[in-house]
Amino acid sequence: MGCRMVLVKASRVADFGAYILIAFAFAGLAILFANRNIDPKWMALVFESALVFGSAIVSQKGKWRLLSFWVCLAFILLAHLMLFSLVLQHLEKVRAMWVGLAFVIETVLVIEILERLTVNAGRLKRPTPSDR
Numbered sequence: 001m002g003c004r005m006v007l008v009k010a011s012r013v014a015d016f017g018a019y020i021l022i023a024f025a026f027a028g029l030a031i032l033f034a035n036r037n038i039d040p041k042w043m044a045l046v047f048e049s050a051l052v053f054g055s056a057i058v059s060q061k062g063k064w065r066l067l068s069f070w071v072c073l074a075f076i077l078l079a080h081l082m083l084f085s086l087v088l089q090h091l092e093k094v095r096a097m098w099v100g101l102a103f104v105i106e107t108v109l110v111i112e113i114l115e116r117l118t119v120n121a122g123r124l125k126r127p128t129p130s131d132r
Helices: 010-035 040-059 067-089 096-117
Strands: none
Touching: 010 040, 040 067, 040 096, 067 096
8 A cells, every 4th residue: 555645735724723823812812801800791702703703704705805795794793792792781691502592593694694795796797788
């Protein structure tokens, strides 16, 4: 049996490096929240938001070059943070089960909203006979 050389694409190495940096950033954030004695419900908001919007961004990879995609995403993120901040101000604590359920529901909603808002973005308008 011969030895096969496995080549790894540079983009995969870069992706893996990005995942490592993101993991360290989350760990650092968790440590910061713990050291500053910040309420865990706010940490749940940060992590849930990162997972929801990270999933949405990855699922829409074909639209990354479109300004309209990023603008829509920013508005949805702003609405998300405002709404959840208002809700969290009135809660003493947040259960993991509810955060997980919110993640699933919100991820589906955010991806669907992005799909609908950017469905025609990036498509070139073809001239019709009436345009001539």
